[in-house]
Amino acid sequence: MRELSFDAVVIGGGAAGMAAALELEARGHAVAIVEREERLGGILAQCVHNGFGLIEFDEELTGPEFAERFEEKVGARPIKVLCGCTVLSLEAEGQDKVVSCVSSAEGVIALRSRAVVLAMGCRERNRGNIRIPGSRPAGVYTAGLAQRLVNVEGYVPGKDVVIIGSGDIGLIMARRMSWIGCKVHAVVEILPYPSGLTRNIVQCLRDFGIPLYLSHLTTEIYGRDRVEGVEVAPIENGALMTAKAFRIPCDTVLLSVGLVPENELSRTAGVTINPMTSGPWADSSLMTSVSGVFACGNVLHVHDLVDFVVEESRRAGAFAAAWLAGARPGREVRVKAGSNVRYVAPARVEAGRDNKLYLRTMIVKNDALLEVKLDGKVLLSSKKNHVQPSEMITLKLGKAELAGAAELPDASIEISIL
Template structure:
């Protein structure tokens, strides 16, 4: 067994983990990254399409290009790296955490540290999460698994494909499959509007004349050993109208029906989670309610842009540095109000810069985002267009806050009208 001691240990070597570790290291603290894959980059390495890095680097990059910019910095930063290594457990108390991991190169590892950064990313919702009736044949994949098969391992998942859900990965895969000669028969979306970016609807579906069925569901998957078709049913006022169902013959079904933060380890370590996001509840320093355990990136809440995940992770790494140096600031609670599905973080620090990531419940043009403390509005912002699939990012400076008195709860509510 290998035993080591660090100021901080980062779990996950994707965009968030790398950005957080770099920020911790730049603050002068010792840090290690543990990742279960044989290389850094996480899910970015299978995202071979472009559209990454526009905010972070001012360039339009592919996933691997975005990741490699961080990888070369990580390799030159004096960060200890443990690849091909799976974390089993986070134990200990607030004075000292122990990350127990297991890997090919060292066997069992015991990493003692004062701070842990959770950066494990997220998982895809699967067939069990969306409950589709029918048989259980081969040929039903999540879109991200199909992406891994095609882009890293070189397998074609099928030749006649129906995509369930209009999330971005499903749209990107519809294009990818079409370009290599498979036929994508339809993208079926339960909501009356697409959940992916407009750019992807246009360049992945319209370019190839792939039909998008809005307000429709796949009501049944058929086939004995392999998928042989699906039944598609329109929704009328929110209810399936089976008299209008139709069948599509296909050999493959891809699911692009959302992502869930991957918090198995966090849960096991007793880190309290937030029901709105599926990630840990965090304060203004991105620290969970378990002192010394921080979270950033998709394990905290699902981002639509890796640029923002990396930005959040950098802020997290800086906050870890302040925690390790014993610097603190007063903070007050923050909550989601009308028409807001979630807001991260769950506290704000009026003496510092805060970045809020907000998800709307509604689709609206010319909306107003409003921040209130104790019933009075401290800031509002006009938004030309909002929808649940586009995260709203709001930066707040100390000057945005009125004088707040200690002893009061000073609860801030984020609402949309």
């Protein structure tokens, strides 16, 4: 069993991992990226639609194009890339972290480092997670699996499709399946509003005449060997109207019912998890509860856009580099999710510098107000034309705004959407 040493090891070679690794390397640290697939890029490889990179590159790229740009940057730097290599465990050994991983080419290798950046991304919630009753025939897939089959493997998973959940991957797949000649009969969403981005509702459903059933629950999947259909019932005033249930025949069900940060490795390494995000609790420098272990991208919380993932991951890389150089966070202030806010990531800010936060609201509202309070006193408030749960909100808290916080013991900041 070989052992290799680095300053930092980045787990996951998608957009988040590559962005963090580049930042660490740029600050003079020896970095390795461990990626389980055969090449870098993560899930971007199967996202052949465009819409990536508007913020990062100021142009519209496809997923593979976006990934390639980062892959080239990584390739141009002395970053050790281990592809086809799956991490088996992450353990702390004194001041060091040891990442054990396996690949067919190298066998099991131990990577020793002082810092680790978690960038494993997320996985799709599946049928079991949302407990749709019924039979268990072939033809039930997560939208991401269907996307892989169509875009990379070149297979059609089914011809008559119902999509459960209106998450972005489901919407993208509604359009994709229509393009390859399949009939998408419906998108069924339990909530009264769509879970995906508005632009995807327009471009992927309306433009194709695909019906969107809001406030509808899928009550059964039926079919013995292959899916034969789904039963759907409306929810009115919070009650399931079983008397109004109807069936939609189909041979395929695609599930787009949310994403979950993939933190099993983090959990077994002792990282504590925020139940609201399913990602690690992170301090103002995106460091988890385990000293020297940082997290960024969809493993920290699920982002809407890869551009946001990259932005956050750069910060994580820079924070990890600073930590390696001996810097430690100064006075930290706790950030709480206030009214109508699901979560804020990270849940700490540092008083002595500018901070960037991402948050998600729980409501759909026009002319909303984002309000930041420090110990009950309004620090700042800003107008938002429109807020909805599927669209992440960015917030900057500057050094100046936090000046007052430095003096208060046990101060806390509360962020609300009103």
